[in-house]
Amino acid sequence: MKTPDTEAEKRPEIVQRVQQVLRHYGLNASSATQKLGYSTTSKLYNILKGSEPSYPTLVDFLRQWPDLSPEWLMLGQGPMLRGEGSGTPASARQRAAAGExxxxxxxxxxxxxxxxxxxxxxxxxxxxxxxxxxxxxxxxxxxxxxxxxxxxxxxxxxxxxxxxxxxxxxxxxxxxxxxxxxxxxxxxxxxxxxxxxxxxxxxxxxxxxxxxxxxxxxxxxxxxxxxxxxxxxxxxxxxxxxxxxxxxxxxxxxxxxxxxxxxxxxxxxxxxxxxxxxxxxxxxxxxxxxxx
CATH class of the missing domain: 2.10.109.10 (Umud Fragment, subunit A)
Structure with a gap:
């Protein structure tokens, strides 16, 4: 029988990074769905079960949480959050301007x-x-x-x-x-x-x-x-x-x-x-x- 840890390790790395993002912000699939403005929870549930997120979904993540590093989220390179060398987290006004x-x-x-x-x-x-x-x-x-x-x-x-x-x-x-x-x-x-x-x-x-x-x-x-x-x-x-x-x-x-x-x-x-x-x-x- 597969253990939960083994199953998690076999999920695509980008799925694991999405899980890490939700843990960092203290969210589950339902609360993250509301934050992202999606109409149903099925998209995030499918990702958490192992389906790789689409490019537009990753862009939605970056717009909602502009302090996330695009290089880390998409490529797994560097730290998860933007550091001092790559700029401070976006202000509330910048976050609003980035969204629709x-x-x-x-x-x-x-x-x-x-x-x-x-x-x-x-x-x-x-x-x-x-x-x-x-x-x-x-x-x-x-x-x-x-x-x-x-x-x-x-x-x-x-x-x-x-x-x-x-x-x-x-x-x-x-x-x-x-x-x-x-x-x-x-x-x-x-x-x-x-x-x-x-x-x-x-x-x-x-x-x-x-x-x-x-x-x-x-x-x-x-x-x-x-x-x-x-x-x-x-x-x-x-x-x-x-x-x-x-x-x-x-x-x-x-x-x-x-x-x-x-x-x-x-x-x-x-x-x-x-x-x-x-x-x-x-x-x-x-x-x-x-x-x-």
């Missing part, structure tokens, strides 16, 4: 689960678990107890599935459908008019967002596809997680196209009314709803 503009996000670390090959699972959050998810979404014990799957077409990237409850997104999505979502780390990159799962400390909501979030001070308007549900305003600071819907699983099979509805829209347009204006009037007369 801070993303608008929850500021938390996404907890993930992986299979035996180290690949991310797709965790399912059923309706029965959504109340707990609002307050325990960043707790590893809670997330690892969720049902886990591997889905075709969703093998690359971090995805999570949520069960739909209610009719707020009908006719696009129906009660008991399952939406498969990708994690949105930087909210500035939100795609307007797409559907999102919005997690707060009180609820898990499935809504359409029509404008980007540029600041935590923004008010986010959540829209339903059901014309009988009014838009729902929410402070961006109340959002703890944001997931973009990339697909869905459904047992609902639509019937043949409703010829009557299509004909009605043709008549409305023939009378000179704008279809978008009519739809907007229907939405303004709808009742409020803020559930998934």
């Amino acid at each position: 503009q801070a993303a608008v996000n929850s500021g938390g670390v996404l907890v993930v689960t992986v299979d035996r090959e180290g690949e991310d699972n797709v965790e399912l959050v059923p309706v029965s678990a959504q109340a707990g998810y609002t307050v325990q979404h960043n707790e590893a014990v809670f997330v690892k107890d969720l049902p886990r799957y591997r889905l075709p077409k969703f093998e690359r990237g971090k995805f999570r599935a949520f069960e739909v409850a209610g009719d707020s997104m009908e006719p696009t999505l129906n009660h008991n459908d399952i939406v498969v979502c990708s994690y949105v780390d930087n909210w500035r990159l939100l795609v307007p008019d797409d559907i999102y799962v919005v997690v707060t400390s009180e609820s898990v909501m499935l809504k359409r967002i029509r404008a980007r979030i540029t600041s935590k001070a923004d008010e986010v308007v959540l829209h339903s596809d059901n014309p009988h549900r009014r838009p729902y305003p929410l402070d961006a600071s109340d959002i703890t997680e944001l997931w973009r819907v990339r697909g869905y699983i459904s047992t609902y099979l639509p019937s043949a196209p409703d010829v009557t509805v299509e004909r009605l829209w043709e008549v409305i347009e023939a009378l000179g009314f704008d279809k978008g204006t009519v739809r907007r009037h229907l939405e303004e007369g709808a009742t409020s709803d803020a559930t998934l």
Whole structure:
């Protein structure tokens, strides 16, 4: 049987140096992930298990900890920290200038689960678990107890599935459908008019967002596809997680196209009314709803 020390010695030297960096700063994979601004812990976990870090990852280390020696980190040459002869550690201002503009996000670390090959699972959050998810979404014990799957077409990237409850997104999505979502780390990159799962400390909501979030001070308007549900305003600071819907699983099979509805829209347009204006009037007369 291999001993832990023997296994550690057989890891690539650059992996051992990454481990030394984390020990020096008193970090583990989770806290280092947060420091580096990554959305999931899987990258660092894979490195600590023996996968060599990529060049961009090493650059991220040097930007976050500018007192590290690039020669030591990349080549194993010289001391770990910049000494007197190679300049003093960078100031806070230099460190800020070296980094990229801070993303608008929850500021938390996404907890993930992986299979035996180290690949991310797709965790399912059923309706029965959504109340707990609002307050325990960043707790590893809670997330690892969720049902886990591997889905075709969703093998690359971090995805999570949520069960739909209610009719707020009908006719696009129906009660008991399952939406498969990708994690949105930087909210500035939100795609307007797409559907999102919005997690707060009180609820898990499935809504359409029509404008980007540029600041935590923004008010986010959540829209339903059901014309009988009014838009729902929410402070961006109340959002703890944001997931973009990339697909869905459904047992609902639509019937043949409703010829009557299509004909009605043709008549409305023939009378000179704008279809978008009519739809907007229907939405303004709808009742409020803020559930998934």
